[in-house]
Amino acid sequence: MIVLVGFMGAGKTTVGRLLATRLGLPFVDTDHVVEARAGRPVREIFTTDGEATFRDLEQAAVEEVLAGPQAVVSLGGGACGREATREVLREHVVVHLDVSLPEVRRRTAGDVSRPVLRRPGLEELHAARRTVFHEIADVEVPTDGRRAEDVAGGVFDAVAGRLAQPENGARDAPLRAPGRPEAGIPAADGAPAGASNDLAEDR
Numbered sequence: 001m002i003v004l005v006g007f008m009g010a011g012k013t014t015v016g017r018l019l020a021t022r023l024g025l026p027f028v029d030t031d032h033v034v035e036a037r038a039g040r041p042v043r044e045i046f047t048t049d050g051e052a053t054f055r056d057l058e059q060a061a062v063e064e065v066l067a068g069p070q071a072v073v074s075l076g077g078g079a080c081g082r083e084a085t086r087e088v089l090r091e092h093v094v095v096h097l098d099v100s101l102p103e104v105r106r107r108t109a110g111d112v113s114r115p116v117l118r119r120p121g122l123e124e125l126h127a128a129r130r131t132v133f134h135e136i137a138d139v140e141v142p143t144d145g146r147r148a149e150d151v152a153g154g155v156f157d158a159v160a161g162r163l164a165q166p167e168n169g170a171r172d173a174p175l176r177a178p179g180r181p182e183a184g185i186p187a188a189d190g191a192p193a194g195a196s197n198d199l200a201e202d203r
């Protein structure tokens with residue numbers, strides 16, 4: 001799996017989708033999986049159930065998606081806060097989309113879908129998470145001042161090289177999934193959910 005991590009607004013959802021198209025792989029965003037499972041938007045889960053419940057749902061979604069078919073997977077910006085999630089990520093190609101806090105603020109001005117953005121201490125959170133992303137990433141790609149298409153191109157160049165290296169073991173996966181398999185993850189009612197491009201709003 002190719003897994004995109006990074007702070008809110010880094011472009012994980014946007015770039016992940018572009019990268020998946022370039023690689024001919026399905027795209028899955030774990031926030032979309034959580035929303036499909038819960039039947040509610042992320043911000044509502046935060047409001048009604050609290051962050052801990054969201055993090056439990058998120059961790060379960062990450063584990064499920066990473067055990068599934070080959071894909072480009074974008075995580076939510078806080079998913080790597082859990083040790084269990086960082087552990088699972090060791091088996092995959094982890095790409096950190098790096099973004100400065102001023103750029104985050106520019107990209108998310110007026111955004112109401114990300115409750116964590118409105119909390120105090122955002123600078124400290126950004127710095128602390130950036131350290132974690134740096135530690136767990138196989139590849140780091142700067143995004144400030146770059147178009148999402150160019151960032152996707154940079155990631156493509158970096159991961160294509162890594163996936164081609166035979167000594168990478170679990171990373172030695174085919175770039176193109178045979179027949180472009182359905183990325184949909186069965187929802188509770190059996191309908192495909194949480195995958196690809198059109199089941200949830202980006203955040």
Ligand SMILES: Nc1ncnc2c1ncn2[C@@H]1O[C@H](COP(=O)(O)OP(=O)(O)O)[C@@H](O)[C@H]1O
Nearest residue numbers: 008009010011012013014107146147148202203
């Ligand atoms: N490289 C980029 N340059 C400028 N804006 C971007 C870039 N990547 C994403 N965006 C915009 O920033 C916002 C957040 O992008 P998103 O992909 O949802 O980030 P994330 O999933 O990391 O939170 C969206 O409005 C998106 O269009």
Ligand SMILES: O=C(O)C1=C[C@@H](OP(=O)(O)O)[C@@H](O)[C@H](O)C1
Nearest residue numbers: 007008009076077078114116203
């Ligand atoms: O950083 C965070 O704690 C969060 C990031 C969001 O995803 P994006 O990083 O895709 O915005 C989403 O999972 C939720 O609002 C919490």
Ligand SMILES: [Mg+2]
Nearest residue numbers: 012013076203
């Ligand atoms: Mg996102």
